[in-house]
Amino acid sequence: MPKGDVHNHLHLGGSIKSLHKKYANANFVLPQNYDGLDGLINFIENKVNSIMQTKEDVIYFMEMSLKNSIDDNVRYLEASVDIDLVRFFDYSIEKFIEEIDKLKQKFKAEIDFRPDIGINKHYKLENLYLNGLICINSGVFSGIDIYGKEANSDVSRFKSLFEYARQKKLKTKAHIGEFSPCDTIEETIKLLQPDVIQHGIKAADSKKTMDMILQNNIQLNICPIGNIYMGSVKNLKEHPIRKLYDHGIKITINTDDALLFNCSLTDQYMDLWKQNIFSFEEIDAIRKNSFN
Numbered sequence: 376m377p378k379g380d381v382h383n384h385l386h387l388g389g390s391i392k393s394l395h396k397k398y399a400n401a402n403f404v405l406p407q408n409y410d411g412l413d414g415l416i417n418f419i420e421n422k423v424n425s426i427m428q429t430k431e432d433v434i435y436f437m438e439m440s441l442k443n444s445i446d447d448n449v450r451y452l453e454a455s456v457d458i459d460l461v462r463f464f465d466y467s468i469e470k471f472i473e474e475i476d477k478l479k480q481k482f483k484a485e486i487d488f489r490p491d492i493g494i495n496k497h498y499k500l501e502n503l504y505l506n507g508l509i510c511i512n513s514g515v516f517s518g519i520d521i522y523g524k525e526a527n528s529d530v531s532r533f534k535s536l537f538e539y540a541r542q543k544k545l546k547t548k549a550h551i552g553e554f555s556p557c558d559t560i561e562e563t564i565k566l567l568q569p570d571v572i573q574h575g576i577k578a579a580d581s582k583k584t585m586d587m588i589l590q591n592n593i594q595l596n597i598c599p600i601g602n603i604y605m606g607s608v609k610n611l612k613e614h615p616i617r618k619l620y621d622h623g624i625k626i627t628i629n630t631d632d633a634l635l636f637n638c639s640l641t642d643q644y645m646d647l648w649k650q651n652i653f654s655f656e657e658i659d660a661i662r663k664n665s666f667n
């Protein structure tokens with residue numbers, strides 16, 4: 376069935392098979408579990424970044440991700456493109472935007488690719504507004520997405536950027552609550568008023584937080600297999616996705632980093648159905664949420 380993937384980090388969305396096609400000798404063995412965000416960052420720095428060293432490499436990683444989505448019959452893709460990848464394009468934000476636009480055009484017959492401006496919460500402030508505003512004004516991006524360390528991150532510095540993005544009709548997304556507690560989710564909602572929360576699964580610990588998500592009409596873009604790989608949830612049976620769904624929150628199911636979690640979107644739908652977490656009809660309704 377056609378699917379939408381709306382929580383995806385573009386250059387990390389490929390497959391191990393296609394990675395080895397180009398980098399046959401790459402030492403790329405996934406761990407059993409990343410044991411938190413630090414473990415994931417460590418893996419990216421040591422394994423991904425040692426392979427991805429040139430502009431051509433980055434473009435290969437991004438194309439691999441788009442092809443991987445197409446192979447899984449993903450027809451609609453909202454994927455964050457990390458703004459710091461500008462370093463591979465002679466630090467020219469214009470060249471960076473041009474490449475993303477080329478990718479949109481190249482694959483447009485097969486996939487509706489809507490890039491989000493991806494920003495790490497610790498991205499340098501002097502570049503944040505300069506490059507962020509150029510990206511927003513370019514018309515190439517459909518959304519803005521912030522991620523990185525969840526607790527103790529000062530998201531107030533994104534407030535005016537988010538307001539400007541909203542004015543320009545970009546979708547606003549913030550990663551929070553994969554590991555961090557309910558108060559951090561509430562704080563992000565109060566400060567940034569995002570359209571979408573990436574993860575937000577810890578909200579299931581508090582009725583008050585779930586109500587706040589519901590009242591603000593915020594969608595949760597959940598990545599169940601990623602949560603397990605990251606060590607935030609033990610297994611699918613214990614995943615709070617069902618509780619969030621039963622509370623009436625609009626949810627979607629997504630890949631996050633398919634290359635690092637070695638799992639397709641179809642696999643995740645199938646697992647949730649096989650383990651009786653959702654019926655076929657429920658899965659189908661959730662599938663449709665990604666297109667709205």
Ligand SMILES: [Zn+2]
Nearest residue numbers: 522550573631
């Ligand atoms: Zn993510």
